[in-house]
Amino acid sequence: MLLFSFFIFIFGVILICGRSIHLVTIFLGIEFSALGIFSVVGSLSAYNRLFVLLVIICIRVSEAAIILSLMVIITRMYGNDRCLNLMTDKS
Numbered sequence: 001m002l003l004f005s006f007f008i009f010i011f012g013v014i015l016i017c018g019r020s021i022h023l024v025t026i027f028l029g030i031e032f033s034a035l036g037i038f039s040v041v042g043s044l045s046a047y048n049r050l051f052v053l054l055v056i057i058c059i060r061v062s063e064a065a066i067i068l069s070l071m072v073i074i075t076r077m078y079g080n081d082r083c084l085n086l087m088t089d090k091s
Helices: 003-017 023-047 051-076
Strands: none
Touching: 003 051, 023 051
């Protein structure tokens, strides 16, 4: 289980560092990395630190909500979610 968790984390880092054109792939990489960290913490602490796992889950849920709201705002403002369009000023 621990090896699988590290694999998920590394896959998320590769998605973030890779050549990402859309913001969705970057945010998906962030979610994979957070899932890998959560799995590592969950497998190492087992049932001794249930409170820590609940706090991490709450942080992940709030992170996902913020990312989703940012995606909606960016898509409404720029028309798409390409990273290249965010670099130019349209004012």
